[in-house]
Amino acid sequence: MAVLPSGIFHTRRGARRASARDLDYGPPEGAPSLREAIADYLHRARAVVCDAARVVIVNGSQQTLDLTARVLLDRGDRVIVEDPQYQGAREVLRAAGARLQTATVDREGIDPAKLPKARAALVTPSHQFPTGAILPLARRLALLQWAKRSRAVVIEDDYDGEFHYEGQPVESMQGLDTEGRVIYIGTFSRTVFPALRIGYLVVPKALVDPFTGAKWLCDRHTPTLEQETLAEFIVSGAYERHLRRARRKNAVRRRALLEAIRDHLGDRVEVTGEGSGAHVALWPRGRISEETLVTRAAECGVAITGISQYFLRANPRPGLLLGYARLCESQIREGIMRLAAVV
Ligand SMILES: Cc1ncc(COP(=O)(O)O)c(C=O)c1O
Numbered sequence: 178m179a180v181l182p183s184g185i186f187h188t189r190r191g192a193r194r195a196s197a198r199d200l201d202y203g204p205p206e207g208a209p210s211l212r213e214a215i216a217d218y219l220h221r222a223r224a225v226v227c228d229a230a231r232v233v234i235v236n237g238s239q240q241t242l243d244l245t246a247r248v249l250l251d252r253g254d255r256v257i258v259e260d261p262q263y264q265g266a267r268e269v270l271r272a273a274g275a276r277l278q279t280a281t282v283d284r285e286g287i288d289p290a291k292l293p294k295a296r297a298a299l300v301t302p303s304h305q306f307p308t309g310a311i312l313p314l315a316r317r318l319a320l321l322q323w324a325k326r327s328r329a330v331v332i333e334d335d336y337d338g339e340f341h342y343e344g345q346p347v348e349s350m351q352g353l354d355t356e357g358r359v360i361y362i363g364t365f366s367r368t369v370f371p372a373l374r375i376g377y378l379v380v381p382k383a384l385v386d387p388f389t390g391a392k393w394l395c396d397r398h399t400p401t402l403e404q405e406t407l408a409e410f411i412v413s414g415a416y417e418r419h420l421r422r423a424r425r426k427n428a429v430r431r432r433a434l435l436e437a438i439r440d441h442l443g444d445r446v447e448v449t450g451e452g453s454g455a456h457v458a459l460w461p462r463g464r465i466s467e468e469t470l471v472t473r474a475a476e477c478g479v480a481i482t483g484i485s486q487y488f489l490r491a492n493p494r495p496g497l498l499l500g501y502a503r504l505c506e507s508q509i510r511e512g513i514m515r516l517a518a519v520v
Pocket residue numbers: 236237238239240263301306334336363364365366371375376
């Protein structure tokens with residue numbers, strides 16, 4: 178979650194205005210107003226090529242993966258996942274019976290030249306979770322070529338693509354796809370708040386009906402009043418104003434974090450993932466174990482997450498995940514100063 182949007186959630190006002198029809202079951206693929214608003218926004222902001230007819234509204238990106246598994250995967254299908262990766266995503270695929278095949282992440286993300294044939298690849302190209310690598314254009318194109326050769330789909334999880342700080346923002350992989358092989362996933366968890374539980378899929382035309390059918394089977398549809406309120410928020414321009422404000426605030430916090438790391442930790446750590454998103458990965462160079470670091474930091478009042486839990490294979494070196502969107506600059510500086518005493 179970034180900065181809380183001011184005045185967004187007037188769902189009660191929406192409920193008072195709602196007609197009896199608005200309170201009946203809605204369409205499984207989502208409210209037309211929200212699908213339209215998202216398609217316009219994605220085209221403008223993320224270079225996603227789509228119209229509203231290809232957008233399916235769901236309950237957060239967790240549900241996008243559940244639906245993708247139901248629609249596209251058979252038990253035993255091989256699915257490539259980045260290593261490390263987000264556990265929420267890998268576990269939903271595993272629960273669906275997918276055979277997970279890890280792909281090592283280097284400073285630029287996964288290397289498509291090394292991928293075996295598979296049914297799908299789940300990737301976070303805009304800001305690899307959790308290392309923060311940004312997949313360069315050449316690798317994006319190579320991944321699309323791999324998908325074509327393997328007759329696979331690429332599931333692009335663009336969970337925090339809205340936050341980019343240096344150079345040109347990297348556009349979505351979906352916009353580069355000419356073969357209809359990318360399933361694009363987005364969420365409002367990072368830009369509005371996670372409790373909203375609204376996310377979306379952009380799927381190739383031929384998959385709209387199967388995804389809509391799967392959504393209906395799961396839970397009929399995502400709550401309508403929230404969808405209508407969110408649509409109003411986006412169409413009014415308030416969402417993008419909120420994003421600009423959040424981006425500015427995150428940029429200031431990110432600068433404070435990087436300066437504090439430079440001043441207090443210096444060469445003792447390597448930092449990755451600072452180019453976008455709202456977290457960085459910190460890789461201590463000393464011999465201290467990740468577990469000891471996390472425990473000692475907690476004893477000093479600094480709650481940090483170790484990176485090992487995100488690996489399916491053994492983590493080659495200790496690492497820490499530092500989120501900065503929920504902290505003010507002085508908290509960030511103080512936290513890094515305390516951390517420096519234990520690294
Ligand atoms: C990589 C990644 N994808 C997606 C999500 C968001 O999931 P949801 O939309 O279900 O809240 C997260 C949240 O932490 C995440 O880290």
